[in-house]
Structures are given as structure tokens and as C-alpha cells.
Amino acid sequence: MKSFRFSLAGATWSGRLIACLSATLAMVVTSTFSAMVLDETSPLLLGPIAASAVLIFTLPTSPLSQPWRVIGGHVISAVIGYGAAILIPDTALAAELSLGLSMLVMTLTRSFHPPGGGMAVTTALAGPEVAKWGILFPFLPVGLNAIALVLTGVAFHALFRQSYPHHPSQEPAGAPAATSGVLPEDLDRALEQMGATFDISREDLNRLLDHAEANAIERRRGPTARMG
Template sequence: MRKFFDPNLAGANLKDRLLACLGALLGIGLTSVISAAFVHPHGAFLLIAAPMGAAAVLVFAVPASPLAQPWPVIGGNTVSALVGVAVRMLVPAPELAAPLAVGAAILVMSLTRSLHPPAGAVALTAIVSGPAVLDAGFAFVLIPIGVNSVILTLCGVLFHRFSGHSYPHRVAGIAPAPINAALQAEDLDKALADLGETLDVSREDLDLLFGRVEYHARHRRKGSTGGFPTGRAA
């Protein structure tokens, strides 16, 4: 039965998952409480947007993900809200507006380097949430989306000062010279191009990871416990 409780993310452990639970509890709790001061007159449901639950999973469970960084959380949610409201105003048929809003939100987030998966739900929320969002208009972008996103991000920054993880994520320990001079940064770029997939990890973290793989492989071959640099220069 133990395998059912093993994390399904590389590098994760039970401690990190428990910390993620605590972080999400505190983050969503504080976001709800503080946002209460900004409740929109068009409806109490606008106190906190449902996509913030998905954003909390990223911020607190995978804080190293490029998709969980402050700009994607705040910028991605905000521009997607703008797109969603604009599409709703221009396209009255929800069955057409819904796919247009999500597709356009992905495009705008990609162009602004703010790709954030929960923001797709923000754009969709603007379409399917009933007349209250339409009545609120672009105020929906600020309240609750903008306010929620800023508070949740600040909670993430504060929480991860004590969690043992950096947030905003910073790649540390890169060595000034490569461990294996035969491997160059351009080799990593070509390998990524070969895969033809978008990976939820930064190029810098991959470079550091491969450096650690080299480090442990050398120790295994030499039977040594001495120190090696912790990464390769990008």
C-alpha cells in the first residue's frame, strides 16, 4: 500500500507534500480573509475565485516550477481575466465564447511569458459564472482575480522562507566551470529540441540536475566521498 502514498513528482517526498498542504491551507485562508475587505458589490462569490485553489497547488506543492513563479501567477491570472471578460462582452454565445477565451488566454500568456495553467480556468470563469461577472465587467480583473493573485503570491513568498524551498525560485550552486568539459550548454538545448516537448522545469534546473548526475556518477565509479562542484556553467 505504501506505493499509493509515494509522490508522483520527481524529487518530492512526504515532508514536502505535508508542507504543501499546510501552505495551501494558510495561503487560501489568508487570501479569503484579506480579500473579504474587497468584496465586490455584485456578489459575495467574488470573494475568492475558484482557480486560486489550483494556483495554490503550484505555489505550495511545486514552487520550483516555472509555471508557479510570481509573474505567471499574477500576470497570467490577470491577463486571462482580461481576455475572458473581453470575449464575454464580444461573444454572447457561451458555447463559442468558452473555447475562444481559453485559447486566446493561452496565446496572450505565451506572448507575455506568464503561462499559468489555473489562468485558463480564470478565463473560463469569466464566461460561465453567470450575470454577476458580466455586470462587474473589467472590475472582475481587479476583484477578485488581481487581489487574490497578489495575496496568494505574497503568502507563497512568506511561507517558503520557512519551508526550505526558494520562492521565487532561484537556481543555486552552479559551478563556474563544467564538470565534464565534453558537455556544453548547447548540447542541452539540442537535447530539449530533440524531445519536442515542453517540460515543466527550467533550463537552468536541468543544467544543475545533469551536473549532480555527473557528480554522483563519478563518486560511484571512484568509490569516493570527496567534494565536487554542484553543477555546470550554463
């Protein structure tokens, strides 16, 4: 049964079930809103937008799920995919190059959003659907769907009193004071030593260390000290 346990820290079955339902409803709301405004639907966008919904509703505190990354990542990637489709006759090559270029530009603009790579490839491969919209494609169907998804995410998370957009600097009342003594450069060095990238901001990681140390101190004091 161990293989069925969540490997992601903090994940629970109730949280995941709520996320599944919320993401599904969010996609319905987003598609309906887009159809009302544009008077038509764009089924080819469902894949990349659905990937964003997974992030927004399962990892709302992730840096990759924040509004600018969702909206900016999709729009920027769609622009790149559109340009690649126009400039490169080979459709497969256009899609492949648009993926790498979109990743680079998203990194430079601090809008790195993994589903954006899918949007770049989708746009490069779309053909007639993109041609119908022309240069407006990245901003109307793509941008509008991304904005609608983010607004839906804000509303759903507010309903369940969850943090989205997530602000790492906000500490809830009663939280332990910063006691770990870990400096930003210590975290940077540790990450460099591990040679890995983690889907958490430095601020949240520091807060996690502070909470963990406070809990460890309380545990070492024992029940008698806590009662006192």
C-alpha cells in the same frame, strides 16, 4: 505498492503533507484578505486560484509557479474572458474561445500559467458576478486574489527556508562546479529529439546534470577516495 510511489522526482511524503497544509492555509488567508479589502468574497474565483496554490506549494521551483506567471496569467486571462463574454453572445462559445486565446496571449507575454485558462473560462461564464464589477473584475477580485496568494506563498516558503520566487542562477554554497560540459544548444537538441516539454528551466536542468555528474564521480572514486 509501487503505484503509490511519487512519480515526480524529488517528491517526499513529508514535503507533500507540508504543501497540503500550506496550500489550505494560503487559501484561507487569501480569501480572508480579499474579503477584508473588497468587503465581500468571490467564490467563483476559488477554483482557478486554488489550482495556482497547488502549483505554488508543490512545485515552487517550476517556471509555471513564479509570481509574474501567477499574477499576469490570471489578470490577462480574466481580461480575455471578460472581452469574450461581451463580444460573443453564445456563452459556451465565448468560454471556449477565451481558453485558446488566453493560452496564446499568456505565451506571448511569458506569463503562461495553466490555471489562467480556468480563469478565462470562469470569467466568460460568470455572468452577473463579472457584470457587477465591469472592467475592474480582472484587476480587483482577480488581480488582488492572485497577488495575495503569491505574497502568502513567499511568506510560507520563507518560513520553511525554501526558494520562492525561484532564482535558477543562485547556486548554494558548496555546490559542485559546472563540469558536465553540456551547452544550452545541447539541451535544446535533446529536447527536440525527445519531442517533449519538461516543467523545469534550462538553468535548473543544467545544474541538475552538474550535481549528478559530481555525485557519479564521487561514487566511482569509492569510499577510500572520499575519506582521503
